[in-house]
Amino acid sequence: MNPLLQVAGIGKEYRKGSQSFHAVSGVDFSIARGETFGLIGESGSGKSTIGKMITGLEHPTSGSLLYDGTPLWTDNKFNRLKPGEMQIVFQDPQSSLDPRMRVQSIIMEPLQALPAAERKAKGTTEKLHALITRVGLKVEHLNRFPHEFSGGQRQRIAIARALITDPAFVVLDEPTSALDVSVQAHVLNLLQELKRERNLTYLFISHNMSVIRYMCDRMAVMQKGRIVETGTVADIFNNPKDAYTQTLLSSLPSLHAKKVDNECSTEQSLEKSASKSS
Amino acid sequence: MLLEIKELTVEFTSMQDKIKALKNVSISINQGEIVGIVGESGSGKSVTALTILGLLEKNASIPAGSITYKGRNILTLDKKELQALRGKEIGMVFQEPMTALHPTMRIGDQLAEVIHRHRRISYREAYQQAVISLAEVQINDPELVARKYPFELSGGMRQRVVIALAMSAPPDLLIADEPTTALDVTIQHEILKLMQDLAAKRGTSIMLITHDLGVVAEVCQRVVVMYAGEVVETGTTEEVLHRPNHPYTKALIGALPDLAVPGQALSAIPGESPDLRNRPRGCVFASRCADSLPICVEESPVLEQAYNGVHTHQVACWRREAE
Ligand SMILES: Nc1ncnc2c1ncn2[C@@H]1O[C@H](COP(=O)(O)OP(=O)(O)O)[C@@H](O)[C@H]1O
Ligand SMILES: Nc1ncnc2c1ncn2[C@@H]1O[C@H](COP(=O)(O)OP(=O)(O)O)[C@@H](O)[C@H]1O
Numbered sequence: 001m002n003p004l005l006q007v008a009g010i011g012k013e014y015r016k017g018s019q020s021f022h023a024v025s026g027v028d029f030s031i032a033r034g035e036t037f038g039l040i041g042e043s044g045s046g047k048s049t050i051g052k053m054i055t056g057l058e059h060p061t062s063g064s065l066l067y068d069g070t071p072l073w074t075d076n077k078f079n080r081l082k083p084g085e086m087q088i089v090f091q092d093p094q095s096s097l098d099p100r101m102r103v104q105s106i107i108m109e110p111l112q113a114l115p116a117a118e119r120k121a122k123g124t125t126e127k128l129h130a131l132i133t134r135v136g137l138k139v140e141h142l143n144r145f146p147h148e149f150s151g152g153q154r155q156r157i158a159i160a161r162a163l164i165t166d167p168a169f170v171v172l173d174e175p176t177s178a179l180d181v182s183v184q185a186h187v188l189n190l191l192q193e194l195k196r197e198r199n200l201t202y203l204f205i206s207h208n209m210s211v212i213r214y215m216c217d218r219m220a221v222m223q224k225g226r227i228v229e230t231g232t233v234a235d236i237f238n239n240p241k242d243a244y245t246q247t248l249l250s251s252l253p254s255l256h257a258k259k260v261d262n263e264c265s266t267e268q269s270l271e272k273s274a275s276k277s278s
Numbered sequence: 279m280l281l282e283i284k285e286l287t288v289e290f291t292s293m294q295d296k297i298k299a300l301k302n303v304s305i306s307i308n309q310g311e312i313v314g315i316v317g318e319s320g321s322g323k324s325v326t327a328l329t330i331l332g333l334l335e336k337n338a339s340i341p342a343g344s345i346t347y348k349g350r351n352i353l354t355l356d357k358k359e360l361q362a363l364r365g366k367e368i369g370m371v372f373q374e375p376m377t378a379l380h381p382t383m384r385i386g387d388q389l390a391e392v393i394h395r396h397r398r399i400s401y402r403e404a405y406q407q408a409v410i411s412l413a414e415v416q417i418n419d420p421e422l423v424a425r426k427y428p429f430e431l432s433g434g435m436r437q438r439v440v441i442a443l444a445m446s447a448p449p450d451l452l453i454a455d456e457p458t459t460a461l462d463v464t465i466q467h468e469i470l471k472l473m474q475d476l477a478a479k480r481g482t483s484i485m486l487i488t489h490d491l492g493v494v495a496e497v498c499q500r501v502v503v504m505y506a507g508e509v510v511e512t513g514t515t516e517e518v519l520h521r522p523n524h525p526y527t528k529a530l531i532g533a534l535p536d537l538a539v540p541g542q543a544l545s546a547i548p549g550e551s552p553d554l555r556n557r558p559r560g561c562v563f564a565s566r567c568a569d570s571l572p573i574c575v576e577e578s579p580v581l582e583q584a585y586n587g588v589h590t591h592q593v594a595c596w597r598r599e600a601e
């Protein structure tokens with residue numbers, strides 16, 4: 001079966017005057033329909049940039065992206081194949097929700113991109129009420145403003161907003177990184193349930209390895225704009241091949257950790273070895 | 279006992295409201311010990327740290343409790359005495375290193391100035407000491423880094439500098455409030471290791487405040503679990519994390535994806551933290567607890583020994599295991 005999303009050799013170069021910086025270089029992976037694919041790496045490794053290139057927010061400067069067999073970009077133009085087919089949820093619900101808009105308008109906004117008939121069909125009061133209650137909020141919340149909600153509730157609003165168009169593919173960019181553990185648990189459970197109910201495919205971006213292990217089927221490990229290792233979550237966690245993946249895994253503070261060991265390479269030696277290898 | 283907090287209550291007045299941020303908090307730290315203070319946001323971790331340091335905001339009051347440091351009640355010290363204590367006896371490291379650094383002063387000068395102040399040595403000697411202290415926090419090429427400004431360093435390097443600053447006196451107690459929360463996991467690992475090494479080498483005690491149970495497991499000998507401004511469970515890390523007794527601690531561990539089986543739902547805690555303006559009469563966790571008893575909503579349980587036949591630590595719960 002063809003993958004739903006195929007990422008082939010994509011890169012993103014940012015230029016500023018005479019300087020150029022490769023935020024993403026030569027990245028390949030593919031995601032099958034119904035899969036949750038994890039993208040892990042430290043801050044600045046290029047994860048969000050990839051999420052943005054997939055959802056049309058940034059154009060790739062090299063490589064190609066195929067969604068269901070069709071290119072997402074022709075030159076610098078994003079081809080909206082089927083509006084609302086792909087959605088993205090960001091880390092910080094505080095800044096991704098317009099503070100001046102009521103929850104109802106926030107959730108309905110993505111429907112603007114849809115043809116009139118579809119917009120009408122998907123934006124019925126009945127559907128809206130079903131969706132807001134499905135993500136764990138109440139109908140009376142629709143009239144309020146984002147600041148009246150806790151971080152976890154705001155992320156539920158962001159999820160409802162992403163789902164209003166009935167997408168097939170959702171990019172989740174650090175969706176629980178700003179949340180407390182007990183709130184994160186609710187949101188992760190909700191995301192799992194919604195995926196099953198709606199046959200969603202996820203690209204799950206996170207710097208948290210425990211979250212990736214728990215949520216994903218396959219994953220890629222990123223370092224400085226490149227993928228250093230791709231595989232099933234079980235393979236990578238049980239048998240990491242790449243040295244950087246190994247460092248990352250050995251740094252993970254675990255609940256059943258032994259005390260910190262002394263053999264791990266230092267930040268500085270890592271920086272050195274990375275600059276040598278690139 | 280180096281530090282002993284006893285039945286501490288801290289309140290804030292804001293508009294018409296009285297927010298009881300800490301209620302009956304008791305925590306002790308022995309010489310050379312690393313004690314973790316863990317809890318979710320709003321549980322009172324930072325307020326605990328700021329109270330010890332005498333840095334609470336003006337709208338705070340301390341209606342009850344004592345904090346004894348080396349036999350002296352810190353809460354009765356005046357401004358000057360507190361200032362002398364901070365930095366010299368008690369070092370501090372916060373989440374955001376830039377808050378502790380002077381943005382337009384070179385690293386070496388910042389360190390030298392503090393060392394010069396604490397140790398009655400010449401500035402030149404203090405600067406040499408500053409370079410040595412940068413080497414001690416495992417900064418390669420300390421002479422070069424000493425000539426740099428904070429903005430020229432990465433977040434991890436800045437936090438190393440802040441640790442060097444905090445340890446320069448050197449203090450007997452280091453209070454570190456989420457020192458690695460803003461850092462990447464590989465760098466967090468190194469900073470934790472560094473703090474652990476320094477503490478071991480110099481016999482410094484550390485109060486390590488974190489929201490991350492994994493961090494506690496990695497470096498702390500003992501742990502204090504806080505919920506809504508109260509200590510709900512405390513004991514050795516091994517005891518509390520492997521044989522949690524309080525329903526909140528159990529639920530918190532169950533909510534972590536770390537040990538969860540993919541495909542199975544995480545055990546999420548229902549409801550929300552109580553309103554600190556209007557604390558419940560009984561157990562602070564009662565409204566979310568699956569095991570609550572009639573007495574739980576009537577009377578709050580106090581921190582007492584729990585005993586499962588072999589092991590023992592302290593739990594504030596009417597259902598605690600006891601003989
Ligand atoms: N608009 C931009 N202009 C220049 N550099 C950028 C821009 N957006 C991101 N970057 C850089 O690209 C790199 C990758 O960023 P990002 O994809 O956000 O990483 P991650 O999500 O893994 O933390 C970073 O070094 C970042 O500073
Ligand atoms: N100056 C203040 N005025 C009013 N409330 C405060 C003040 N400082 C802290 N609080 C409240 O005290 C509670 C505990 O806060 P804090 O100790 O910062 O929690 P954390 O465990 O996240 O560090 C929170 O509900 C917070 O809003």
Ligand code: SF4
Binds near residue numbers: 571594
């Ligand atoms: S005292 Fe009661 S309500 Fe509180 S944690 Fe224990 S069993 Fe639950």
Ligand SMILES: [Mg+2]
Binds near residue numbers: 047049174
């Ligand atoms: Mg990002």
Ligand SMILES: [Mg+2]
Binds near residue numbers: 323324325
């Ligand atoms: Mg805090």
